[in-house]
Amino acid sequence: MIEQIKKLIAGGENQHVEFKKAKNDFPNDAFETICAFLNTEGGMLILGVEDDGTIKGVNPDSIDNIKTKFITSINNQQILSPTIYLDINEVKIDNKTILYARIPNGSDIYRYKGKIFKRNFASDVDITSIKDEVTRLYLKADNTYSENQIIP
Secondary structure, three states, X not given: OHHHHHHHHHHOOEOOEEEEOOOOOOOOOHHHHHHHHHXXXXXXXXXXXXXXXXXXXXXXXXXXXXXXXXXXXXXXXXXXXXOOOOOOEEEEEOOEEEEEEEEOOOOOOOEEOOEEEEEEOOEEEEOOOOHHHHHHHHHHHHHHOHHHOOOO
């Protein structure tokens, strides 16, 4: 897994990869990214890395608090709705601890604090008031449930 993470970092931020510093705390703007990944094509959230790919690591004394905030927040409907079960893992690169979470392509419409986000290259875009984009999301979600499909 170390080599995979190194390769993702070397490739920089993009449609499927987002870096956050997160030295001592889980950054609140990372929830926009989680929501956007869920609503788009999924991706990898990597904590302890600067936007330019510089590995800073997270403070070892803060790891448990960062993990706890991540897990409790994604299971709090006031923050992320609907809630989802995700893991956050750690790996050491160059003697620095990096945390990462694989975010799947969700099968629902996800909201962060009531707003709908979608990933557009390396940005998380609030599409809540963009009717056409929200409609596309609903159509995509509708097609993912087998109950809505006619099976020959």
